[in-house]
Amino acid sequence: MILETDGIKPIYVQISEWIENEILNGNLQKDEKVYSQYKLADMYNINPATAAKGLTRLANEGILYDKRGLGKFVASEAKAIITEKRKNQTVKQLLHDLVLEAKQLGMSEDEIHERLKEVWRVENGRD
Amino acid sequence: MDVIKCEDVTKTYRRRKALDQVSFSIGENKLVGLVGRNGAGKTTLMKVLAGMLRESSGRVEVFSRRPFNDLTVSANSIFIDDEMNFPPTMTLVELLQEGRRFYQNWDHELAMKLFEYFNLPSKARHQDLSKGMQSTFNMIIGLCARCPLTIFDEPTTGMDSVVRQDFYRALLKDYLAHPRTILVSTHYLNEMEEILEEVVLLDKGQLVLQMPIDELNEFTIRLSGKKDVLERWIQGKEVLLTKETGHDDQSVILKNSFSAEERQEMKRSGVHVSSVSASDACIYATSPKGGVDHVFDRSEDK
Numbered sequence A: 001m002i003l004e005t006d007g008i009k010p011i012y013v014q015i016s017e018w019i020e021n022e023i024l025n026g027n028l029q030k031d032e033k034v035y036s037q038y039k040l041a042d043m044y045n046i047n048p049a050t051a052a053k054g055l056t057r058l059a060n061e062g063i064l065y066d067k068r069g070l071g072k073f074v075a076s077e078a079k080a081i082i083t084e085k086r087k088n089q090t091v092k093q094l095l096h097d098l099v100l101e102a103k104q105l106g107m108s109e110d111e112i113h114e115r116l117k118e119v120w121r122v123e124n125g126r127d
Numbered sequence B: 001m002d003v004i005k006c007e008d009v010t011k012t013y014r015r016r017k018a019l020d021q022v023s024f025s026i027g028e029n030k031l032v033g034l035v036g037r038n039g040a041g042k043t044t045l046m047k048v049l050a051g052m053l054r055e056s057s058g059r060v061e062v063f064s065r066r067p068f069n070d071l072t073v074s075a076n077s078i079f080i081d082d083e084m085n086f087p088p089t090m091t092l093v094e095l096l097q098e099g100r101r102f103y104q105n106w107d108h109e110l111a112m113k114l115f116e117y118f119n120l121p122s123k124a125r126h127q128d129l130s131k132g133m134q135s136t137f138n139m140i141i142g143l144c145a146r147c148p149l150t151i152f153d154e155p156t157t158g159m160d161s162v163v164r165q166d167f168y169r170a171l172l173k174d175y176l177a178h179p180r181t182i183l184v185s186t187h188y189l190n191e192m193e194e195i196l197e198e199v200v201l202l203d204k205g206q207l208v209l210q211m212p213i214d215e216l217n218e219f220t221i222r223l224s225g226k227k228d229v230l231e232r233w234i235q236g237k238e239v240l241l242t243k244e245t246g247h248d249d250q251s252v253i254l255k256n257s258f259s260a261e262e263r264q265e266m267k268r269s270g271v272h273v274s275s276v277s278a279s280d281a282c283i284y285a286t287s288p289k290g291g292v293d294h295v296f297d298r299s300e301d302k
Helices: A011-024 A037-044 A048-060 A080-103 A109-126 B042-049 B069-075 B092-102 B108-117 B129-146 B160-176 B189-195 B213-217 B227-234 B260-268 B278-284
Strands: A065-066 A071-074 B001-015 B016-027 B031-035 B057-062 B077-080 B149-153 B182-183 B198-203 B206-213 B220-226 B239-242 B249-255 B272-275
Touching: A011 A037, A011 A048, A011 A080, A011 B206, A037 A048, A037 B129, A037 B160, A037 B182, A037 B220, A048 A065, A048 B213, A071 B213, A080 B260, A109 B129, B001 B042, B001 B182, B016 B042, B016 B108, B016 B182, B016 B198, B031 B160, B031 B189, B042 B057, B042 B149, B042 B182, B057 B278, B069 B077, B069 B227, B077 B129, B077 B206, B092 B108, B108 B129, B108 B160, B129 B149, B129 B160, B160 B260, B189 B213, B198 B213, B206 B213, B206 B249, B220 B227, B220 B278, B227 B249, B239 B278, B260 B272
Parallel strands: B016 B206, B031 B182, B031 B198, B077 B149, B149 B182
Antiparallel strands: A065 A071, B001 B016, B001 B057, B198 B206, B220 B249, B220 B272, B239 B249
């Protein structure tokens, strides 16, 4: 797994996360064909092998499936897998970083809880 | 299948070894960057591969043949650099028309379109062009020849940054449409790393590394923090560069051999962890110990 906060994310990770977002926001439906490595390479001005690596990553996680000779398609459980993965990795990592920073600043657990609630209210009010 | 295969290739000029036991191979249809500092042996290696120079020892194979003076290799490859000689009496457009006769896969329509896009003067002769425009013209020839092995030696010499970006884009687009083996040497790895699949790094005639570009991006890591805390993590590791960043503070670059857990643990102990770009990794892997700072360092306690 790649730690997001180590710096700039590898391009293939950015590609796979972009496709994940397309699935999460419904632009890519289940059983729909995903862009080919060549299309992705052209769109993002990257080497097709890098794009392929991003696609393979999603296939290995069960988010995409292969149809021989036709390309890669969105698996029916894709959304659930992505959501679960992001809770366990992205959100967890962000929380770790948050707590680390808070500790460095000498904040208490209660203070963090309060701040979190406040941000939660603001962000939900926005929608 | 490997298009290029080198085993212990050495090239000696008088007594100087320009290439020193270089072994590597490049698979078919890969777009590969060749990097290294001035005098690292990039041009010599490319000329050996193109069959323009004969290796002093070792084994070179291109399309499974020894390239030197080989007709098959010559017919299937093109070598582009900034010292290309063209007949001085011919205009640029006449040169492109000759390209059509010369190269089996030549795409003349693309050649003319690129020629117009880059605003090259059709009646001019090659020697009248500025350095950057010469490079642009050479690049068009290299792309449109569509040779199964295309070698560009510093193709962007003299080009302004807009033309360089156009070149990288044109190279990728044509490669996507017509996959072939392409080897490009460059001093601008940061500008073109995204379109490359692999990087070969030479230093002082020797192969330092060959790896996929995204692995190279994670190959080295930068740690900064308090000296005593850092010490725990860098003990016994090969540190490529150490920089004093304040009283008791240090920043070090080293090979990234840490697990995700270890990096998390580092952060907990107050170490700042950051990534090092592929091009910086190449610099650190080939620069003399201490860098140029060392030259200016007059303290006795080194």
